[in-house]
Amino acid sequence: NAGVTQTPKFRILKIGQSMTLQCAQDMNHNYMYWYRQDPGMGLKLIYYSVGAGITDKGEVPNGYNVSRSTTEDFPLRLELAAPSQTSVYFCASSPRNSGRPYGEQFFGPGTRLTVL
């Protein structure tokens, strides 16, 4: 299994540009998440999904959109990029197992985004 993969690894955007960060997992996990991590800080949840067709906002959703048309893919869309969105973005997934907590998340390698 490749686990959780993210593309691109690095990207520089100009203010006002848009882009989509790709995330895919091959573990058949129901739950997927997007986090951002600013320098020296912990991770903040942007959006999450509990299954195909179902998404919900996390702690910092403004300026982002997501979709979940398949179990495997969970792209994050940035519209009208701003310098405040300069960050490292991590995608994660977790399984849903009956009788178990869901807190074991598997993370991708991250996308480093700079908005100038």
Add this chain to the structure above:
Amino acid sequence: DAKTTQPTSMDCAEGRAANLPCNHSTISGNEYVYWYRQIHSQGPQYIIHGLKNNETNEMASLIITEDRKSSTLILPHATLRDTAVYYCIVPSGGSNYKLTFGKGTLLTVNP
């Protein structure tokens, strides 16, 4: 999430046990304690979790006090590769899938 308190940084000698404390005095009865770590520039990595009993896996041991208000993550024989930020997380209630990562503890393992 239940609030957790961790030291900002700790040092450990290579080969010795690293004991990382976490206070979670507001934890409720059905809330789990999770530990993750993040090696520089990489995505976080799940280590271990527990409810009330001590837990051990191939990476670490988790000791939870009887009143569940604190816990300790133990790396029995720390190596240089264990240098990382360690996060103690207590998700709230039924939302075990929505984790809040604070600033964690930077563990530096010295040769």
